[in-house]
Amino acid sequence: MILGKCPYCGGNVISQKLTIQGQKVNLYTCEHATKERDINDDYVFSATSSCRFRVYSNTFLRWNKRSLSEYEMKQLLKEGQIAVRLHGRKGTSEYFKYVIPDPEYGVSILWDTEVA
Template sequence: MILGKCPYCEGSVIARDFVAQGKKIKLYTCEHAQKVYDESESFVFTAESTCTFRVYSNAFLRWNKRSFSQYEMKKLLQDGQVTIRLHGRKGTSEYFKYVIPDKEYGVSILWDEEVEKEEEKV
């Protein structure tokens, strides 16, 4: 399924089902960012890859957000940022932050930016 245009190379970003450590997750990847296992069992980009945009749906698990949804990825690709809901350590408190594309990590949270109240509906 095509979600939008890559923020770096204008290729199509697609969603794929992926299994990591026995759990099903989504991988959002640019069509020009292919990875394979090499001789040393490392997961590396192929020589034909011209882009590195890849985001796993569990990227925000550390902040108690179980999944970065396809809707959130579409909005990120369309608007250049998206508001996500994160949770405190015990899962009781919640807060909202902006997420933007990041060349090195796929996506980054803007910790120093406050989310405006009307955008907290996502």
């Protein structure tokens, strides 16, 4: 499923369903960010990859957000930022922060900016 345009190269961002270590997750990746197995059996970007935009749906799990949905990814690609709801360590407190695309990590949380 095509979610939008890559913020870096303009290619299509697609959604793929994967099972990683028994967990079902979505991978949102640019069509130009292909990976392959190398001689050490590790996944690395292929020689033909011209982009590195990849985001796993469980990327915010450490802040008790179970999944970044396809709808949220569409909004992020369309608007350049979205507000997400995160939770404290014990899951009792909740707060909102902006998320933006990041060339190195896929997405980043803007910790210093308050959501109005």
